[in-house]
Amino acid sequence: MxxxxxxxxxxxxxxxxxxxxxAYFRDEDIEFSGEKRLTYEHRSDESGRWLRLEFCPxxxxxVTHTTELRPGARGIASGTFDEPGWFxxxxxxxxxxxxxxxxIPDEVDVFLQGTSGTPARAKNE
Ligand SMILES: [Zn+2]
Numbered sequence: 001m002x003x004x005x006x007x008x009x010x011x012x013x014x015x016x017x018x019x020x021x022x023a024y025f026r027d028e029d030i031e032f033s034g035e036k037r038l039t040y041e042h043r044s045d046e047s048g049r050w051l052r053l054e055f056c057p058x059x060x061x062x063v064t065h066t067t068e069l070r071p072g073a074r075g076i077a078s079g080t081f082d083e084p085g086w087f088x089x090x091x092x093x094x095x096x097x098x099x100x101x102x103x104i105p106d107e108v109d110v111f112l113q114g115t116s117g118t119p120a121r122a123k124n125e
Pocket of ligand 1: 006007008009010011012020094
């Protein structure tokens with residue numbers, strides 16, 4: 001569906017890094033195999049909406065998540081693909097908490113918070 005980079009504080013904490021990189025698919029198009037994933041539900045202290053992380057019980061890597069905001073969609077963490085950079089990034093979100101040394105390219109929409117509303121900076125293609 002689309003690819004995004006999220007700079008929210010929760011994604012910074014959960015990834016142990018500066019941002020999360022996620023490709024979104026229609027949930028019905030995704031099929032998992034192997035071990036059953038464990039889940040952790042986070043509720044945003046800002047929006048009040050839930051985010052369900054699903055991670056590998058063996059290594060703890062967060063593979064995928066679903067959100068209250070996007071019913072029927074499923075995010076897959078880019079680092080879990082064989083080729084982490086195969087998909088296109090459309091937008092950077094929650095950039096108000098982006099680390100000051102992060103450079104955001106011109107060809108993406110930039111949102112200070114979530115993706116609702118108009119971008120703070122529209123893509124320049
Ligand atoms: Zn986030």
